[in-house]
Each structure stands twice: as C-alpha cells, then as structure tokens.
Amino acid sequence: MANTRTDLMQGTLELLILKTLTREHMHGYGIAQRIHEAVDDLLKVEDGSLYPALYRMEKRGWIASEWGASENNRRAKFYKLTRAGRQQLSAQSVNWERISQAITKVLQSA
Amino acid sequence: MNSHLDLLLKRFDRAAFECEVEEELKFHIGMQAQAYERQGLTPEEAFAKAALRFGDFTQIKTQCIRIGKQSGVRTLAMRILFTVAFLLGVLIRISSWEFHLTRVGDLLIMIAVFGSLLLYAKRSGPTVFSAERKPFQLGLNKASDSLPLSFDDKGRTPFERVRADDR
Numbered sequence: 001m002a003n004t005r006t007d008l009m010q011g012t013l014e015l016l017i018l019k020t021l022t023r024e025h026m027h028g029y030g031i032a033q034r035i036h037e038a039v040d041d042l043l044k045v046e047d048g049s050l051y052p053a054l055y056r057m058e059k060r061g062w063i064a065s066e067w068g069a070s071e072n073n074r075r076a077k078f079y080k081l082t083r084a085g086r087q088q089l090s091a092q093s094v095n096w097e098r099i100s101q102a103i104t105k106v107l108q109s110a
Numbered sequence: 111m112n113s114h115l116d117l118l119l120k121r122f123d124r125a126a127f128e129c130e131v132e133e134e135l136k137f138h139i140g141m142q143a144q145a146y147e148r149q150g151l152t153p154e155e156a157f158a159k160a161a162l163r164f165g166d167f168t169q170i171k172t173q174c175i176r177i178g179k180q181s182g183v184r185t186l187a188m189r190i191l192f193t194v195a196f197l198l199g200v201l202i203r204i205s206s207w208e209f210h211l212t213r214v215g216d217l218l219i220m221i222a223v224f225g226s227l228l229l230y231a232k233r234s235g236p237t238v239f240s241a242e243r244k245p246f247q248l249g250l251n252k253a254s255d256s257l258p259l260s261f262d263d264k265g266r267t268p269f270e271r272v273r274a275d276d277r
Contacts, residue, residue, distance in 0.1 A: 028134060029141040047142070048165030051135060055177040061184065070137070072144075077134045 013045065013053050014062075015096060018081065018089040021063060025080035027070060028054060054079060062088050131174045139164050155271060188229055196222035 020026065020034045031054075032047050039045065057063045062085035070076035081089070139160045146156035161167065199218030202211055 027137070029138045032138070046165050047138065047163055048135075048167070048170040051131075051138075051170055052173045052177055055174045059177060059180060070141075072141075074137060074140075075133070076137050077130075 012096070013049065014057060015089070015092045016045075017050070017053060017057065018062065018085055018092065021079060021081040021085070022089065025078045027076040027078050029076075031079065057085070060084075060088075127178060128171075128175055131171055131178065135164070135167060135171055135174070139167075158271070185229055188225065192222040192225045192229070195219075195225075 016035050016038075017031060020031050020038070026034065028050055032045070032050050035045055035050075054063065054065075058065055058079070061082055063079045064082050065077050065079050067075055068078050139157070142160035142163060143153070143156040146159050147153060151159060164170075195218045199215045199220075199222060202215035202218065206212060206215070
C-alpha cells in the first residue's frame with residue numbers, strides 16, 4: 001500500500017485533542033483511538049507524541065486530569081476539557097478555518 | 111484537607127511524579143497490545159508492535175516529565191505574590207513592635223508559606239498513590255506478563271518480526 005498518510009501540522013494535534021475531549025473525559029489511549037478513527041488513518045499521528053501535548057495543554061490550563069479506573073478496571077489518567085480549553089477550542093477552530101480558507105484560495109489562484 | 115496534605119507529602123517524593131508519567135505511558139502500550147492480541151498476534155508480538163507504534167518511550171517520558179515540572183504563567187504569578195507577601199510580612203514583623211501589626215506580619219508570612227507549599231504540591235496533579243508501590247504491570251494476560259523474549263525459526267526477536275511485517 002502506498003504511503004498516503006500526511007504528517008500532522010504543528011499545533012494541530014492540540015486542536016484535535018481539544019475537539020476529542022468535548023464529548024467526554026477520556027484517557028490518553030482513548031483520545032488516541034478516537035483521533036485515529038476520526039482522521040481515518042489519513043493523518044500520521046504518532047501515539048507517543050500525544051502525551052507531551054497533553055502535559056503541555058494541562059500546564060496551560062486547557063485540560064485537567066484525574067486518576068480513575070479504566071474500562072478494564074485498571075488505573076488510568078483521565079483528561080477533561082476546562083472552560084479555558086473550550087475557549088481555546090473555539091479560538092483555534094476559527095483560526096484553523098481562516099488558515100485553510102487562505103491556503104485554498106492561494107492554491108486555486110496559482 | 112487530608113488529600114491536600116497527602117499531595118504535599120507526595121510532592122516531596124520526586125520519584126512519584128516520574129512513576130505517574132511512566133504508569134500512564136505503560137497503560138497506553140498495554141491497552142494497544144491488548145488490542146493487537148485481539149487481532150490474533152501473540153502477546154510478545156502484540157507488545158512489540160504496540161511499543162513500536164508508541165515511539166521512543168524514554169524520550170517521550172523525559173519530555174513529559176520536563177513539561178510537567180515547568181511552571182505555568184499562573185503559577186509564576188502566584189509564586190511572585192506569595193514572595194511579596196512573605197517579604198512584606200517579614201518587614202512588618204521586624205520593623206514594628208506593636209502587637210496588632212506583628213500579627214498582620216505573622217499572618218502574611220503564614221499565607222505565603224502555606225500558599226507556596228500548596229503550589230508545590232499541586233504541580234504534580236491530583237494524584238493518590240497506593241501505600242506500596244508495586245512494579246508496573248502492562249495489563250497483558252498472565253502468559254504475557256513476564257514477556258519472555260522468544261526467537262522464531264529465523265532467530266528473530268518479536269520486535270524484529272513486527273518490524274519486518276510492517277515493511
């Protein structure tokens with residue numbers, strides 16, 4: 001199979017994580033699975049790269065974490081979106097729309 | 111209050127935060143390995159494939175620890191506030207002999223000290239560790255817990271087998 005997976009643009013992983021956490025609180029593995037399902041394997045999202053992003057986002061106050069029991073009853077760290085995270089998500093979504101529109105415009109005009 | 115005190119005490123155990131990061135990352139690999147096992151891979155191959163998919167464990171762990179120990183803007187602002195309160199408290203305490211003013215100084219010092227300690231404790235997140243810290247299990251089934259290194263008929267390790275299959 002030809003390698004058609006695209007590398008994720010810098011900063012977009014945070015947007016994907018924020019969006020994933022809008023529905024429910026999840027552990028890192030759950031977030032990774034949900035992102036893989038959502039992007040339908042078109043984007044190359046390294047599993048491990050998720051965690052530094054999660055820690056950074058928690059530092060910024062966009063997400064909060066607590067330990068709980070996973071679906072198979074193991075101790076897992078769950079993340080949830082904070083109010084600051086929701087604000088960040090809407091700001092980043094608007095920004096992303098603007099960037100993608102701008103790039104599409106340039107590509108169509110060239 | 112007890113949980114805050116617990117957090118504070120745990121914070122002084124520098125290894126606790128590192129263990130927490132490691133446990134979280136190992137949980138991920140364990141879950142992924144289970145998923146691969148359900149797809150029919152042997153426990154060793156499932157673990158090898160999950161570990162490869164995860165990336166450089168040590169590097170990611172180090173990165174997470176470094177980020178976790180950094181102070182955010184909010185924490186920095188709080189720290190400055192507590193430092194100012196502490197210095198002001200000390201200044202009032204030594205420059206005034208009047209009882210009611212020295213009490214104000216004491217109060218400021220106490221707020222600064224307890225506030226700083228709580229900030230220090232909260233840096234590691236809301237974590238409660240069990241009394242005894244056991245070695246981490248990867249959550250694979252009994253047979254795979256020890257993950258003995260088995261070689262196939264070509265003399266390849268599970269990692270080499272998974273890598274070869276991915277190509």
